[in-house]
Amino acid sequence: MTGAEELQGYELRIPLEERAPVPEGEYFHSDLIGCSVVEQDGTAVGTVTGWKISAAAAAGSKGRDVKGEKELMILSPADLREIDVAGKRIVVQLPEGLKEL
Numbered sequence: 890m891t892g893a894e895e896l897q898g899y900e901l902r903i904p905l906e907e908r909a910p911v912p913e914g915e916y917f918h919s920d921l922i923g924c925s926v927v928e929q930d931g932t933a934v935g936t937v938t939g940w941k942i943s944a945a946a947a948a949g950s951k952g953r954d955v956k957g958e959k960e961l962m963i964l965s966p967a968d969l970r971e972i973d974v975a976g977k978r979i980v981v982q983l984p985e986g987l988k989e990l
Contacts, residue, residue, distance in 0.1 A: 916974060924977045929970060934981065 911917060918940045926934040971980040 916972060920974045921972070921979070924972075924974070924979045926979045926981055929980055929982055934983070937979065 908917065921937050922939070924937045926937060928934060965984075968981050968983060969979065970982055971978075973979070
């Protein structure tokens with residue numbers, strides 16, 4: 890315990906090639922940063938620039954910041970249709986009216 894307390898506040902970094910695999914359907918936050926986000930019809934929404942954990946996230950949703958012409962946060966995994974980490978592309982079906990807010 891004393892040894893661990895001495896490391897408090899330090900950051901742990903692991904080389905990408907040494908990361909443990911994640912279960913299917915789960916992703917490292919860092920792998921989603923930089924992904925382009927498009928609607929199912931191919932309309933560009935923006936690019937993932939960050940990740941925020943919110944009260945909604947604690948209840949089971951994960952927020953993804955998407956920068957396009959304005960900031961948009963996608964809260965529900967139900968909005969996600971496809972995540973292609975290798976292709977850096979995420980396809981979404983946004984709820985009606987979300988982009989107009």
